[in-house]
Amino acid sequence: MNAFTFTPENEAKFLALLERYLQKSSLTLPSLWMVQYQEGWISTEAMKYLAQKLDCSPMDIYSVASFYTMFNLKPVGKYHIQLCKTLSCMLRGSEQMSHHLEKKLGIKVGETTKDMKFTLTHVECLGSCGTAPCMSLNDDYVENLTLEKLDDIIDGLKS
Amino acid sequence: MIVKIVSKNFEIPNAHRLEVARANGRYTSLSKLFSMTPNAVICEVEQSLLRGKGGGGALTGEKWRLIPTDGDKPSYLVVNADESEPGTFKDRQILEFDPHLLIEGIICSSYAINAHHAYIYIRGEYVFWAKRMQEAIDEAYKEGILGASVLDSGYALHVTLHRGGGAYICGEKTALLESLEGKRGHPRLKPRGKEPEWFFGNPTIVNNVETIASVPFIITEGFGAYLAYGTEQSPGTMLFGISGHVERPGVYELPYGVKLIDVIEKTCGGIKDGKKLKAIIPGGSSCQILRADEIENITLDYESLKKHGSALGTGGIIVMDESVSIPKAMKNLFEFYHHESCGQCTPCREGTGWVDNILGKILEGKGTPQDMQTILDACDMLNGKTICVFAPSVAFIAQSYIEKFKEEFEALIH
Numbered sequence: 017m018n019a020f021t022f023t024p025e026n027e028a029k030f031l032a033l034l035e036r037y038l039q040k041s042s043l044t045l046p047s048l049w050m051v052q053y054q055e056g057w058i059s060t061e062a063m064k065y066l067a068q069k070l071d072c073s074p075m076d077i078y079s080v081a082s083f084y085t086m087f088n089l090k091p092v093g094k095y096h097i098q099l100c101k102t103l104s105c106m107l108r109g110s111e112q113m114s115h116h117l118e119k120k121l122g123i124k125v126g127e128t129t130k131d132m133k134f135t136l137t138h139v140e141c142l143g144s145c146g147t148a149p150c151m152s153l154n155d156d157y158v159e160n161l162t163l164e165k166l167d168d169i170i171d172g173l174k175s
Numbered sequence: 176m177i178v179k180i181v182s183k184n185f186e187i188p189n190a191h192r193l194e195v196a197r198a199n200g201r202y203t204s205l206s207k208l209f210s211m212t213p214n215a216v217i218c219e220v221e222q223s224l225l226r227g228k229g230g231g232g233a234l235t236g237e238k239w240r241l242i243p244t245d246g247d248k249p250s251y252l253v254v255n256a257d258e259s260e261p262g263t264f265k266d267r268q269i270l271e272f273d274p275h276l277l278i279e280g281i282i283c284s285s286y287a288i289n290a291h292h293a294y295i296y297i298r299g300e301y302v303f304w305a306k307r308m309q310e311a312i313d314e315a316y317k318e319g320i321l322g323a324s325v326l327d328s329g330y331a332l333h334v335t336l337h338r339g340g341g342a343y344i345c346g347e348k349t350a351l352l353e354s355l356e357g358k359r360g361h362p363r364l365k366p367r368g369k370e371p372e373w374f375f376g377n378p379t380i381v382n383n384v385e386t387i388a389s390v391p392f393i394i395t396e397g398f399g400a401y402l403a404y405g406t407e408q409s410p411g412t413m414l415f416g417i418s419g420h421v422e423r424p425g426v427y428e429l430p431y432g433v434k435l436i437d438v439i440e441k442t443c444g445g446i447k448d449g450k451k452l453k454a455i456i457p458g459g460s461s462c463q464i465l466r467a468d469e470i471e472n473i474t475l476d477y478e479s480l481k482k483h484g485s486a487l488g489t490g491g492i493i494v495m496d497e498s499v500s501i502p503k504a505m506k507n508l509f510e511f512y513h514h515e516s517c518g519q520c521t522p523c524r525e526g527t528g529w530v531d532n533i534l535g536k537i538l539e540g541k542g543t544p545q546d547m548q549t550i551l552d553a554c555d556m557l558n559g560k561t562i563c564v565f566a567p568s569v570a571f572i573a574q575s576y577i578e579k580f581k582e583e584f585e586a587l588i589h
């Protein structure tokens with residue numbers, strides 16, 4: 017038996033989406049997103065569940081899920097900080113922001129704090145180069161970053 | 176210098192809401208649109224010489240002609256909102272401030288190619304912008320602007336927003352379609368001749384957000400009004416995004432043909448903190464770098480940038496001042512390309528990594544005189560031997576960094 021099933025809301029969304037695509041396979045990415053919002057990450061059980069729903073093998077789902085960097089194949093912290101490291105952000109001080117975050121959170125880039133509160137990742141250009149440096153905090157962008165801004169945000173989330 | 180065709184409503188408060196959008200001219204092109212035949216719409220766009228704003232600059236009308244008019248298969252429009260080329264942040268302005276302009280453009284463009292369903296493929300990170308866009312789509316459905324009969328014209332059109340998962344290569348149109356079909360975003364082999372794209376085997380057009388958003392103006396005002404801006408071969412305007420070391424980074428709509436140096440000095444307030452300019456990447460990171468002493472005569476149009484050994488690309492201009500280490504900037508971009516190679520072609524998958532590693536070694540002071548040649552050899556291997564143009568563009572940019580800033584690399588190699 018699968019440990020994962022869609023919530024009734026996601027199931028309804030899934031059925032509505034079926035109407036909008038020519039073939040079921042197009043629902044792979046939308047379904048992975050629904051799983052990730054439901055569970056915070058994408059487990060093997062969830063992939064097996066999706067394979068059944070989309071008439072393909074679990075390996076097909078894994079192959080797609082692992083191709084796209086935004087799908088978490090292991091749990092991440094409650095607050096996922098994704099700092100842009102690409103050129104325009106580097107020119108505007110992203111390296112300094114990165115060091116500051118590592119020090120402040122006591123973890124290295126790519127790690128999660130022991131209490132599962134924060135994950136720090138480096139990502140490539142977020143499309144906010146004009147308001148660099150930039151990061152995304154869960155689903156929200158924080159732009160024109162400064163050390164003070166970072167302190168305010170992290171202190172706020174810690175307390 | 177600034178012209179407002181696509182950005183006309185950007186500063187109007189709440190112009191993303193249908194009511195405000197309509198009060199400011201949105202959807203007024205549609206009565207004229209439905210009085211025209213689809214063929215007449217394509218003719219209008221052809222004569223406007225509208226060029227794609229996603230990086231390639233292909234003529235939009237010519238591309239739309241690739242859709243067979245006598246086929247029995249349905250056709251599709253796919254709007255490319257993947258916007259992941261480093262230095263590019265213009266499409267999000269349209270999605271944020273004027274999503275109804277995009278919907279209006281989608282209606283005009285879909286009608287022209289006889290499509291009844293359009294997909295917008297938006298990069299996964301743009302969560303806020305995806306919500307914005309979806310709200311606008313929902314409003315449009317509610318008011319009968321989308322659906323079984325667009326504004327009671329009898330023409331049916333559906334629009335579906337599709338979120339990506341964070342892969343740069345999905346901006347490449349065939350990788351995008353693979354992704355939309357639910358697969359890994361692997362670019363497809365190019366056909367020999369001119370063809371449309373194929374979505375589940377059906378003829379499909381992929382256009383950039385800004386390209387589609389430029390269409391309503393051409394329908395309402397006629398192609399002549401569009402030709403009045405820009406240069407003869409690059410008519411109209413583009414949203415240029417300027418980032419890096421300028422006083423006022425941002426997105427500015429400018430007619431093609433303005434001088435690059437004026438945009439930096441005047442529009443953007445000059446180099447930050449009074450420093451000196453060192454280098455410019457003119458159209459997103461995949462364009463060859465230009466030295467400060469090369470830019471004096473450059474104008475922002477496809478022809479001028481090509482003549483000067485680079486490209487207009489996405490119009491994302493990255494400005495670097497005298498403090499920047501070019502080898503370090505190059506390493507930064509190679510980390511990007513190494514990470515974002517889709518991995519299908521061995522030269523691309525391995526070559527980008529080698530160059531990244533060698534640059535890392537040079538920056539650590541462990542480089543050898545042979546390293547520069549090894550990078551150039553790796554470029555030969557990247558060029559012309561792969562499925563998509565990702566690898567060749569990476570090769571060209573590597574060559575430009577090394578040739579133009581040779582002394583800087585050599586200074587790091589003892």
Ligand SMILES: Cc1cc2nc3c(=O)[nH]c(=O)nc-3n(C[C@H](O)[C@H](O)[C@H](O)COP(=O)(O)O)c2cc1C
Nearest residue numbers: 227228229255257258259346347348381382383386
């Ligand atoms: C590696 C690569 C990445 C690309 N990324 C984008 C992108 O993010 N957005 C975009 O509109 N076009 C992108 N393109 C160009 C598309 O393949 C396609 O040409 C474009 O969307 C066509 O629209 P247009 O003619 O309106 O410009 C990319 C091309 C390549 C080779």
Ligand code: SF4
Nearest residue numbers: 517519520523561563
């Ligand atoms: S050139 Fe690179 S990105 Fe393009 S298909 Fe080959 S491996 Fe993928």
Ligand code: FES
Nearest residue numbers: 100105142144145
């Ligand atoms: S380089 Fe960081 S948002 Fe573009």
